[in-house]
Amino acid sequence: MEQSNAIQLKGITKRFGKVVANDHISMEIRRGEVLSLLGENGSGKTTLMNMLSGIYFPDEGEILVNGEPVTIASPKDAFACGIGMIHQHFKLVDVFTAAENIVLGLESEGKLNLKEAAARIREISEKYGFSIDPNKKVYDMSVSEKQTVEIVKVLYRGADILILDEPTAVLTPQETDRLFAVMRNMREDGKALVIITHKLHEVMDVSDRVAVLRKGQYIGDVATKDTNPQKLTDMMVGRATTLNIDRPDPVNPVPRLEVSNLTVFDNLGVKRLDNVSFTAMGGEILGIAGIAGSGQKELLESVAGLQHVQSGASIRYTAMGEEHRDGVELVGKTPLQIKQSGVSLAFVPEDRLGMGLVGSLGMTGNMLLRSYRNGKGFFTDRKKPEQLAETVMEELEVVTPSTSFPVRRLSGGNVQKVLVGREIAQEPSVLMTAYAVRGLDINTSYTIYNLLTEQKMKGVAVIYVGEDLDVLLELCDRILVLCGGQVSGIVDARKTTKEEVGLLMTRFQKEGSKA
Amino acid sequence: MSVTKHSKEPLLRIAKRDGISRPKAYGIRIAAVLLSLVVSGIFIFAVTSLNPIQVYQAMFSGAFGSARRSWVTIRDAMMLLCIGVGLAPAFKMRFWNVGAEGQVLIGGILTAGLMRALGASVPTPVLLLIMAAASLLAGGLWGIVPAVFKAYWNTNETLFTLMMNYVAIQLTSYCVALWENPKGSNTVGVINQSTQAGWFPEVFGQAYGLNVILVLALTIGMFLYLKYSKQGYEITVVGDSENTARYAGISVKKVTIRTMAISGAICGLAGFIAVAGASHTISTSTAGGRGFTAIIVAWLAQFNTFVMVLISFLLVFLQKGAIQIASQFNLNDYASNVITGIILFFILASEFFINYRVIVRGKEAEGK
Numbered sequence: 001m002e003q004s005n006a007i008q009l010k011g012i013t014k015r016f017g018k019v020v021a022n023d024h025i026s027m028e029i030r031r032g033e034v035l036s037l038l039g040e041n042g043s044g045k046t047t048l049m050n051m052l053s054g055i056y057f058p059d060e061g062e063i064l065v066n067g068e069p070v071t072i073a074s075p076k077d078a079f080a081c082g083i084g085m086i087h088q089h090f091k092l093v094d095v096f097t098a099a100e101n102i103v104l105g106l107e108s109e110g111k112l113n114l115k116e117a118a119a120r121i122r123e124i125s126e127k128y129g130f131s132i133d134p135n136k137k138v139y140d141m142s143v144s145e146k147q148t149v150e151i152v153k154v155l156y157r158g159a160d161i162l163i164l165d166e167p168t169a170v171l172t173p174q175e176t177d178r179l180f181a182v183m184r185n186m187r188e189d190g191k192a193l194v195i196i197t198h199k200l201h202e203v204m205d206v207s208d209r210v211a212v213l214r215k216g217q218y219i220g221d222v223a224t225k226d227t228n229p230q231k232l233t234d235m236m237v238g239r240a241t242t243l244n245i246d247r248p249d250p251v252n253p254v255p256r257l258e259v260s261n262l263t264v265f266d267n268l269g270v271k272r273l274d275n276v277s278f279t280a281m282g283g284e285i286l287g288i289a290g291i292a293g294s295g296q297k298e299l300l301e302s303v304a305g306l307q308h309v310q311s312g313a314s315i316r317y318t319a320m321g322e323e324h325r326d327g328v329e330l331v332g333k334t335p336l337q338i339k340q341s342g343v344s345l346a347f348v349p350e351d352r353l354g355m356g357l358v359g360s361l362g363m364t365g366n367m368l369l370r371s372y373r374n375g376k377g378f379f380t381d382r383k384k385p386e387q388l389a390e391t392v393m394e395e396l397e398v399v400t401p402s403t404s405f406p407v408r409r410l411s412g413g414n415v416q417k418v419l420v421g422r423e424i425a426q427e428p429s430v431l432m433t434a435y436a437v438r439g440l441d442i443n444t445s446y447t448i449y450n451l452l453t454e455q456k457m458k459g460v461a462v463i464y465v466g467e468d469l470d471v472l473l474e475l476c477d478r479i480l481v482l483c484g485g486q487v488s489g490i491v492d493a494r495k496t497t498k499e500e501v502g503l504l505m506t507r508f509q510k511e512g513s514k515a
Numbered sequence: 516m517s518v519t520k521h522s523k524e525p526l527l528r529i530a531k532r533d534g535i536s537r538p539k540a541y542g543i544r545i546a547a548v549l550l551s552l553v554v555s556g557i558f559i560f561a562v563t564s565l566n567p568i569q570v571y572q573a574m575f576s577g578a579f580g581s582a583r584r585s586w587v588t589i590r591d592a593m594m595l596l597c598i599g600v601g602l603a604p605a606f607k608m609r610f611w612n613v614g615a616e617g618q619v620l621i622g623g624i625l626t627a628g629l630m631r632a633l634g635a636s637v638p639t640p641v642l643l644l645i646m647a648a649a650s651l652l653a654g655g656l657w658g659i660v661p662a663v664f665k666a667y668w669n670t671n672e673t674l675f676t677l678m679m680n681y682v683a684i685q686l687t688s689y690c691v692a693l694w695e696n697p698k699g700s701n702t703v704g705v706i707n708q709s710t711q712a713g714w715f716p717e718v719f720g721q722a723y724g725l726n727v728i729l730v731l732a733l734t735i736g737m738f739l740y741l742k743y744s745k746q747g748y749e750i751t752v753v754g755d756s757e758n759t760a761r762y763a764g765i766s767v768k769k770v771t772i773r774t775m776a777i778s779g780a781i782c783g784l785a786g787f788i789a790v791a792g793a794s795h796t797i798s799t800s801t802a803g804g805r806g807f808t809a810i811i812v813a814w815l816a817q818f819n820t821f822v823m824v825l826i827s828f829l830l831v832f833l834q835k836g837a838i839q840i841a842s843q844f845n846l847n848d849y850a851s852n853v854i855t856g857i858i859l860f861f862i863l864a865s866e867f868f869i870n871y872r873v874i875v876r877g878k879e880a881e882g883k
Contacts, residue, residue, distance in 0.1 A: 016530070306761055336764030347762070355758040358751065365751075369763045372748050379743045 005067070006031045006161050006192035007052065007083070012061035014047055021047040023216040024061070029161065034183055034193045036203040036224070039213035040236055040441030042411055045196050048213070049163045053085035054078035065161075084154030085163040090146050092138045099134035102153045117156075124155050128185045143292065144175040151182070161192045168202055170292050173469060173502035180206045198442075199468065200229040214238055233442060245449050245474045248457060253281035256319045256461035257303065257430050258327075263310040264298045264485075272298040274485040280430065280461040282319065285452060287476030287493060288465040289501055295485040296465045297350055300432045304347045305335040317343050319429035319461075346428035348419055350435050350465075352412075356419045359408030363389035363400065366407055367422055392421030396447065413444040420448060424455060431455055432463040437471070449475055469498045483508045529871050540869045544862065551861030555854045563846060570840050577839020578832045588828075588835055590723040590793055593730040595805050596827040597788060599812035600730070600737045600820050601781030604774050605658075606810075607741060607818045609754040610665070612775065614676025615782045616806030617683030618657045620799070622650030622786025624683075624690050626713075627706060627797035630790070631694060634712035642713045647787050654783015655776045657683065662775035666768035680806070687799045694797075705795050715792040726792045733781060738820045750774055782806070815862070833858060 007029040014022040022044045029035055039045045050056045052063070054075040062069055065081045072078050078085070092101050099118045118134035125132045132148050141149070147167060154162060164183075168176045183193055183206055197203060203210055204224060212219040212235045219235055234240050257280040264273040273295045280286045288296055301307045303315055309331050318327035320342060328341050338345065349355040357366050367385035375381045389403040396417040400410055407418055416436065423431065433452065437445040452475070456462050466472045472479055476493040481504035488507040491500065556567030578588045598615050605612035626646045633642055661675035696704040707713055718724030741747040749770045753760045757767050789801050808830060816822035837851030 304762070334764065334766075335762065336766070339764055349762065351758065354756050355762050358755045358759055360755050361751065365748075368748060369752065369759070372745055378745065379739075380745050380748055382743075 004031050005029070006065070008064040008067070009048075010062040010064065012048065012051065012058045012063070014044075014051060014056060014058050020216050022051075022058075025213070025216075025218045027211055027218055027221065029192050029194055030209075031160075031192045032187055032190050033209060034187050034195060034207045035221075036207035036210045037194055037196045037213065038200075038203060038210055038232060038236055040443070041413060041439060042215075042441070043213040043236075044216040045213055046165060049085060049165065049194065049196065052078065052083050052161075052163060079157050079159065081161075082159050083161045083163070084157065084159030086147070086150045086154060086165065086167060088165045088169065090150055092146055092149060094139040095137065097135050097137055098132055098141075098149045098152070101138060101149055102134075102156050106157065121152055121156065124152055128155075128182050128189070130182060143170045144172075144179075147171070147179070160190070161194075162186065163194045163196075165196045166198070167195065168197060168199065169467065172291055172505050173498055174506070176202070199470070200232055201470065203232065204229065212236055237443060245446070245471070246453060247474065247477075248453070250281065250284040250477055251457070251459075253283045255279050256282040256317070257463075258314070258316040258318060259303070260314045262299070262302055262313040262315065264295075264302055264307050265310065266298070272485050273302070276482075276485070276487050278480055278487065278490060280463055282429065282459045282461045283456060284477040285456050285462040285464050285475060287472040287479040288463065288482060289469065289472050289479050289505060290482035291505055292467065294482040294505075296434060296482060298485075299482070300347065300349070300434055300463070300465065303330060303430075303432060304345065305330060305333050305338045317345070317430070319344070344426065344429045346423035346426050346431045348416075348423050348431075348433040348436055350438075352415050352419050353408055357407055357415065360406050362402065362404035362406060363393060363398070363418055364403045366418055367392070367425075370422060370426060388422070388425055392418065392425065396421050396451075412439045413441060416440060416448070417444070420451060424451060428455075428460060430461045430463070432465075434465045435467060436464065438467070445471075469501055472501070473498060481505055481507075527873055527875060529873055535869055543868050544865050547861040547865035547868075548858065551858040554861070555857045558853060558857065559850075562850065563844065565844055570844065571836075573840045573843045574833075574836025577837075577843075578835040580839075584835070586721065586723055588831055590726055591835075592824075592827040592831040593723070593726045594785060594789055594793065595809055595812060595831060596823055597730045597733060597785040598782055598805055598809035599816070599823045599827060600733050601654075601778050601785060602809055602813040603737055603778075603818045603820060603823070604741060604747075604750055605778035606813050607754050608750045608771065608774050610662070610771065610775060610778075611673045612658070612661075612676050612778055613673055613807065613810065614657065614661065614679045614779075615785075615809055616802045616804070617676070617680035618654040618779045618782035619786040619789065619802040619806055620680075620683040620687050621657045622654040622783030623790045623797050623801045624687055624786075625649040625653045625783075626787045626790040627694070627703065628690065630706050630713035630795075634707040634710060637712075639712055639714070639716065643715070643791065646713060646791055647784065650783040650787035651780040652783070654786065655780035657783065658775040658777075658779020659772060662772045666771045684799050687797065687801070691798060702798060703796050706797075707795070713791055714795055715788075723792065726788055729784075729788060729792075733784075734820045734824065737781075741818065741820075746770075746773070811859075 005028045009028070010026050012022055012025045013020070025048060037045045037049070047056060051058050052072065054072045054077050057073055063072060064070070070081055072081060093104065096104065099114055099121055102121060103112065103114070103117045121132065121134045124130070130148050130152060132145070132152060138146060138149065151162070167179060171179060183195070187193060195207065207224050209221055209223055210227065210232060211221040212232070214236060259279070260277040262273055262276040263271070266272050276295070276299060288299070290296055298307055302309050313331050315330040316327045317330055320327055328343055330338055330343065333341065353359045358369060364382065364386045367388045368380060368382070371385060372380050386403065392398060393400065393403065398414050398417045400414060407415055410418070420436065436448050436452070440448065452462050452464060464476060473493055473496065478490060479493045479496065479501060480490045481488045481501055483505055486508055489504040552571065559565055559567045559570050577584065579585045598619060602612055602615055626649070629642065629646045629649055633645065637645065657679055661670070661672050661679060664670040664675060665672045691701070691703055694703045695701065715725045718728065741750065749760070749765050752763060752765055753767055753770050760767050760770070786801065790797055794801065812823050812826045812830065815826050833855045837855050840846060841848050841851045
């Protein structure tokens with residue numbers, strides 16, 4: 001073919017302590033092509049790309065750009081080679097405009113000419129079909145606009161090899177489509193593009209070729225048109241897997257949690273939740289969809305007693321059995337009071353180590369978090385938590401040297417298993433999870449889906465805040481869509497479509513909604 | 516922005532270790548101490564042309580040369596250890612209590628005041644109990660004040676505890692002026708010298724026996740408290756993440772205030788031991804910077820109170836040895852301070868090599 005190699009990697013190896021993150025990887029990145037880099041968590045994708053962008057330095061091996069061996073020891077060297085990486089977390093200055101951010105850090109002679117920069121930015125935008133206002137401040141921008149700034153920044157510096165690390169994780173389906181259109185334009189222009197993503201349908205949609213990594217090793221590449229999601233998963237995992245989520249019908253759903261008129265302001269006085277009302281039923285999974293930061297966190301934390309709620313709101317817990325037919329009001333109670341009033345609530349927060357777990361303690365110490373008050377006396381009882389830790393370790397296949405090994409040093413998937421394992425062990429009536437599979441590999445994700453479905457069949461009211469719409473549509477029974485802190489709709493997950501949910505996610509947005 | 520076209524890796528690289536075995540970690544620490552002695556030896560020889568071995572012998576004799584010297588070393592190490600034990604819970608909670616100096620002084624003032632006032636009327640055992648209780652309360656109060664402000668108004672505890680030191684120092688100056696004895700000496704003098712009322716009694720024939728017993732009891736108690744008690748668990752959780760604590764229904768305010776009360780109280784008790792058990796007087800140097808040195812003790816020991824025993828002894832040993840070589844070889848204080856500095860520097864730097872390893876270009880072996 002007429003495609004030329006932009007980058008060639010020869011025997012690249014990178015070790016962290018005893019872990020071999022990349023083991024003699026040889027592959028190439030071609031011009032005029034979108035390459036998907038696929039692999040489970042910890043398979044070494046990001047490490048590999050970080051070596052191209054000058055963040056890490058390889059222990060062994062050679063990098064060739066345009067056929068010539070190069071040394072990339074810093075991000076500056078990477079730019080000099082024409083390599084630009086768009087990271088998952090944006091690195092922008094909030095109070096600067098798009099143009100200011102784009103020229104920031106560039107060494108140029110003489111006076112800073114922002115007008116000229118703005119003109120060039122417009123030129124780049126038109127060429128590839130971005131919509132960007134060079135004079136807009138970053139704090140006024142949506143996530144998708146910020147991402148555009150990051151991409152334009154890299155192009156402005158003359159990069160013709162672009163690496164995008166999970167660019168769609170924060171986008172709505174519509175925004176993702178627009179990003180993919182831009183990526184195709186850049187491909188037509190002869191640029192080399194690498195996209196790291198976990199979502200297989202996106203791989204199929206946007207890429208020309210797929211390269212698969214597994215446990216630090218290069219497994220191989222395939223042309224996208226010759227493969228399908230099932231084959232790719234098998235390559236990634238190394239054996240045949242099933243990708244279906246089992247969704248039994250809810251059995252005898254009863255109200256477990258009735259939320260009405262919930263309004264929350266954050267510390268800065270910004271309204272995070274606006275008059276939210278819904279009912280979570282036992283025996284069903286209620287999905288909560290929405291763009292990141294639409295109030296998901298505040299909603300769950302309000303139920304858990306961690307948010308200050310405006311008066312007039314009511315959160316009734318109605319799973320107390322015969323003697324408390326009216327249930328218990330949770331608004332105004334502290335987490336301890338909620339627990340002491342007999343409410344059985346489990347909560348897997350978004351920030352696992354920052355809120356759900358104690359990073360410096362081992363599994364046993366973390367099991368203790370929910371039970372350390374049990375028993376009389378001054379000292380804690382460690383026997384039961386120790387047993388629970390052993391059970392969770394066995395049943396959820398947590399990989400850890402011992403139950404006293406600090407959980408902070410476990411991998412993301414194992415950290416999540418410890419947290420979910422502890423919360424489920426409480427035998428809750430209501431189980432709330434926030435981004436339960438974020439950053440987890442396919443196998444662990446399916447383990448978590450199965451655990452949640454298991455809880456649902458036990459009659460638990462499961463609330464699942466998620467970001468992957470495909471999973472929400474397959475796993476949940478009903479989906480509540482949040483948009484800017486308001487409920488923009490509650491839909492039947494069996495009947496709705498991704499497009500409908502996507503539109504609801506941006507329903508109340510004035511700008512950027514292209515219906 | 517020049518890109519070298521041939522492959523060349525950086526000369527030195529630093530990589531985080533993936534955990535290290537306990538014996539290996541201690542090996543590195545011991546190597547650091549030995550290396551520091553060698554470097555200090557070179558320094559001694561270069562500056563003074565003295566035989567380093569003789570200098571080290573002198574240091575040892577300064578700390579343990581006679582029974583009396585040994586007991587003074589033990590007494591001072593116990594003092595430092597007591598403050599370190601007091602700081603442990605606060606630092607474990609990530610509450611930067613740099614106010615031990617003031618907490619010790621305020622406990623000392625109360626002890627000295629009560630000793631003067633009640634020495635003639637109350638029998639010593641009762642007086643000791645009264646003084647201990649008063650110093651615990653005073654130190655606790657000195658700890659609670661910054662904790663309350665931190666808990667309710669999120670003030671910076673480092674500045675707050677530091678400033679409380681100066682309040683305590685001024686109070687001490689005032690009391691010294693008030694209790695001056697004899698007039699014009701600008702010191703309090705030894706309180707109850709003739710009656711020894713309110714002084715620690717001899718235990719097993721040792722003047723400082725009670726100091727040792729009290730401080731070791733606190734050391735063991737604090738170890739159990741931090742490791743096995745419910746309150747100790749709460750301290751760990753709050754120190755790790757306040758959000759996790761809130762999530763688990765732990766009141767961060769309550770734990771902060773309670774822990775600082777304990778921390779301050781033990782430091783106050785250290786003031787009681789310093790006055791009733793050692794100097795029998797009070798001055799602004801009763802704490803003598805030990806409130807700050809104890810921070811090093813607590814951190815180096817990673818809040819393990821038993822390791823603190825070792826570190827307290829090491830620091831006091833260095834200090835006593837330094838004084839000895841200064842007088843024996845006519846060196847000034849700075850020479851001995853340099854030696855102490857070199858040794859501490861190596862010990863602190865060894866922590867870096869325990870957490871990281873340095874890879875020299877081309878020296879990377881296969882596997883590890």
